[in-house]
Amino acid sequence: MTEKVLAVNDLTMHYMTRKGPVFAVDGVTFHVDRGEAIGLVGESGCGKTSIAISLLKLLPNNAKILNGEIRINDTDVVPLTDSEMNKYRWKNISMVFQAAMNSMNPVYTVEEQILEAMREHMAHLSDKEMDEKIDHLFTLVGLDPTLKDQYPHQYSGGMRQRAVIAMALSCDPDIIIADEPTTALDVIVQDAILKRVREIQIELNMAMIYISHDIAVIAEVSKRVGVMYAGKLVEMASTEAIFHRPIHPYTMALMSSFPSIVGEKADLVTLAGEPPDLLNPPPGCRFHPRCPYATEICHEQEPEFKDHGADHFAACWHPGGEK
Ligand SMILES: Nc1ncnc2c1ncn2[C@@H]1O[C@H](COP(=O)(O)OP(=O)(O)OP(=O)(O)O)[C@@H](O)[C@H]1O
Numbered sequence: 001m002t003e004k005v006l007a008v009n010d011l012t013m014h015y016m017t018r019k020g021p022v023f024a025v026d027g028v029t030f031h032v033d034r035g036e037a038i039g040l041v042g043e044s045g046c047g048k049t050s051i052a053i054s055l056l057k058l059l060p061n062n063a064k065i066l067n068g069e070i071r072i073n074d075t076d077v078v079p080l081t082d083s084e085m086n087k088y089r090w091k092n093i094s095m096v097f098q099a100a101m102n103s104m105n106p107v108y109t110v111e112e113q114i115l116e117a118m119r120e121h122m123a124h125l126s127d128k129e130m131d132e133k134i135d136h137l138f139t140l141v142g143l144d145p146t147l148k149d150q151y152p153h154q155y156s157g158g159m160r161q162r163a164v165i166a167m168a169l170s171c172d173p174d175i176i177i178a179d180e181p182t183t184a185l186d187v188i189v190q191d192a193i194l195k196r197v198r199e200i201q202i203e204l205n206m207a208m209i210y211i212s213h214d215i216a217v218i219a220e221v222s223k224r225v226g227v228m229y230a231g232k233l234v235e236m237a238s239t240e241a242i243f244h245r246p247i248h249p250y251t252m253a254l255m256s257s258f259p260s261i262v263g264e265k266a267d268l269v270t271l272a273g274e275p276p277d278l279l280n281p282p283p284g285c286r287f288h289p290r291c292p293y294a295t296e297i298c299h300e301q302e303p304e305f306k307d308h309g310a311d312h313f314a315a316c317w318h319p320g321g322e323k
């Protein structure tokens with residue numbers, strides 16, 4: 001039996017807005033094994049960051065987890081208070097934010113910021129050991145350790161991104177969530193950092209959730225991939241199966257827009273229209289207004305997210321476009 005570091009069951013959260021609740025994460029179930037890297041893909045606004053901040057319980061005031069479990073090493077953290085949750089953040093689950101550039105404090109040196117988390121969670125280490133650990137982390141992410149006493153503004157964008165990754169690694173987390181960690185960087189720097197992240201993840205046997213709307217990036221770093229659409233996880237399978245044998249029409253459409261990855265023989269499914277407004281999502285399957293295979297049942301009943309064999313999960317009434 002492989003051990004699960006994270007098991008998410010039927011997670012539902014919403015944001016309260018003046019126009020009503022926005023169901024950004026709706027009934028999402030998945031798990032991550034120890035040391036496993038998974039990817040989460042989906043169009044802008046489908047709820048990827050909302051899942052990430054729910055897992056860490058770093059939610060804005062207008063957000064609420066309404067249902068479900070988030071088991072970290074088998075403890076459900078949903079009922080925990082903020083101070084109880086603090087024991088898990090950094091130590092068990094840590095995150096590299098989408099706007100990582102802004103997640104550093106400009107008035108402290110990079111070293112001081114990393115030390116702050118380590119003093120709280122790695123108190124068993126001596127000052128000297130912490131110092132050595134920071135040097136090691138810097139080397140690991142490809143930064144010169146002599147730069148650790150500089151301030152974030154003295155770093156380039158790529159260096160800051162590496163520093164934020166070092167920070168997320170500082171307390172040896174079981175799982176790290178990387179939310180579009182490289183999109184603000186130029187392609188060459190992006191590629192170098194991605195390769196490093198992948199190597200570190202394997203070397204430290206750390207589990208990872210890699211979030212991106214770019215499936216080429218996801219393919220490079222993940223063993224399994226979850227595809228999100230309008231607040232729902234609609235398909236999850238091995239990276240290979242998602243790319244070569246997708247069964248949800250939304251995934252099929254996503255993949256056919258990347259023939260360079262999946263090869264020419266993939267059936268072309270093109271996507272018309274826009275993702276729905278999450279204030280007022282369509283009934284039944286949320287994808288039905290854009291789905292070329294939709295029938296009456298898709299308008300009326302929500303398909304169950306279920307195993308179609310070999311750990312290939314999908315929520316669809318017409319998997320693979322079948323009648
Ligand atoms: N603080 C908030 N208050 C109200 N609605 C919000 C808030 N944050 C996000 N949303 C809404 O929740 C939905 C999901 O947003 P989320 O940021 O999770 O998407 P995403 O998949 O991460 O998108 P992107 O690829 O652009 O980062 C969107 O409809 C968004 O407008």
Ligand SMILES: [Mg+2]
Nearest residue numbers: 048049050098
């Ligand atoms: Mg996001």
